Amino acid sequence: MKVVVAVDDGQLLTEGLRREGIDVIAEVAASAPALAAADGMLGADAEAMLRALADADALVVAVSRATMSPTVVALCDRAGTRVVPLVEDAAGERIAASCGLETPLSRHTEPWRIAEALSAAPRASAPAEPERPQPRVIAVWGPAGAPGRSTVAAELAVELARGGRHVALVDADTHAPSLALTLGLADEGPGFAAACRQAELGGLDARELTRIAVPLGRTGVDVLTGINRPSRWPELDDRRVGAALAACREWADHTVVDVASSLERDEEIVSDLDGPRRNAATLAALRAADLVVAVVAADPVGVARFLRGHADLRATVGATPVAVLANRLRPGTLGIDARGQVRRTLDRFGGIDDVWFLPQDPRSADAAILASQPIAEVAPRSPFTLALRRFVGEAIVPAPEPQRAGRLRRRDTRRTGPGRAPQPRADDMARVAGRVG
The missing domain is CATH 3.40.50.2300 (Response regulator)
Structure with missing residues (x-):
């Protein structure tokens, strides 16, 4: 041989x-x-x-x-x-x-x-299973310019928790952490930084994570809030973050990590090669993830920024799957066939052929900010929530209500085709608007 x-x-x-x-x-x-x-x-x-x-x-x-x-x-x-x-x-x-x-x-x-x-004969890597493996650690990334990373991360965690799953929501953003402020949680608690310190000492287990985390109402989501001052970023180094996320992997069914946009490797801009790195938490979380949800703002500037950062993202995560989620889709900035324009642009310049869409839904988003709650709690039937629910059922885990999802898919396939977010009917949107308002 x-x-x-x-x-x-x-x-x-x-x-x-x-x-x-x-x-x-x-x-x-x-x-x-x-x-x-x-x-x-x-x-x-x-x-x-x-x-x-x-x-x-x-x-x-x-x-x-x-x-x-x-x-x-x-x-x-x-x-x-x-x-x-x-x-x-x-x-x-x-x-x-x-x-x-x-x-x-x-x-x-x-x-x-x-x-x-x-x-010997080659050994199969794994027997075929009817269901694809579910990602345990999901990192939510997006380029600079506020495409909606934190909003998507929070709503994704709430949606994953449906059906009794235990979900951890981690704020690992070292530049502009915002989950605690958005969700009305105290940002003076121990949070993710304390989890990282305990992980370095070898004392981070399920009991300690439960003590440190803050429950998000009755959603089944436990939140590890971020640093309350950006100057504390040296507390989130790559070794600590990797160890803390490894503990979260055993603690929760799914861990959703909100990370910063910058993927620069700071060795090129600092002289102390042994010092901490501002983007170490982002890079460590992306390397530890089983799935990366990449959020792109569905407008010309947002798509251009995303395409510039997408190559760096792929170089960072390697073979880890990346699901692209176009957020705040609206015809005003793109004209006719906004969905098709975004899809064709990402395919032509980034080689991205699978894209899911979240509609612009300012009424629901404003109501959620006012109540300091996730959109899914304030407006569970809003267009945004329904579109994100379909994304979770198609790209991450099987839908928790298959019969209902099947009815929704049959109703919307005529307009959107497979792999696209549903567009609620005008009467549905009117009912949502009335409920949220």
Whole structure:
């Protein structure tokens, strides 16, 4: 059997495989297949890598966001080369699963066991299930310009809590935290910063999280409020945030994290390379997420800002799924066929073909701000709430009321088609307006 080993510092693995009778025809850096697939290597190196994959029966590769992508899998499929993934942690396992690879082995597996796996038939990564896996940690991101990140995060948490789920809502915004102010909660409590400190000390568990969190009425949502002064951002470093979100993953069925817009890596603009980073909380939350909800303001300026930041977002999250949600859709700023214009622009300039829409609903939003409550509590049948409910049922978890959702989908498919937010009828909107007003 001919094998290519794409593992950094893989000399011991290569020698061990050769002792087991495996013919290792090439030993390359872990990122080499990804660079070759993206045509980013120098010509001779790329050609050598492609020839090695074409001649090999299997590729043993260390999986990470930098080394594995659907493009690499497609390249190996065309060459008829089996991919045997090696992973370091749970993040690597998620990347391998998202790329459709077989069940991964630990990066520290003995060479003889890897040789046995190479000789055996490929192991399926997981049996087929009727329901897709539900994301435990959901990060809500959007570019600068207030596209509605915090509003979407709060409403998303409330909607996910329907049906008895326990949902955590985390304010990890280090630039302009606003969830406590929006929802009428005290921002002087311990909040997410205290959870991060306890996580660093190893004392953060479900009991401590319950003590720190603030219940959001009777919605089933527990809120970890953000820092009450932006100057406290050094308390949310990447290690603390990662550990705190790992504890939230075990504590709640779903954790919704509101993050800041900036994705800059501050190493480029500060001289102290060991110091804290202003955007560390955002980057750590995005890396820890199982799903990223990217919010774009549905107007020309908002779409332009989103497209500029979307490439940085994809570079940050790697293979993590991203669901794009166009907020505040209205015809006034886009003219005829506002929905189609947003969809075509995102598809043409960002390669984004799945978009969900939330309508402009100022009456419901104003009523919610006035009452310091989520829109879903103040106007449960508002156009905004219904559209977000459909987004949750289609993009995140199965709808809690399938029969009712089915009736809604049949009524609205004629206007919107699959994957689009429903447009309530004029009489529905009149009833909502009367109820909210």
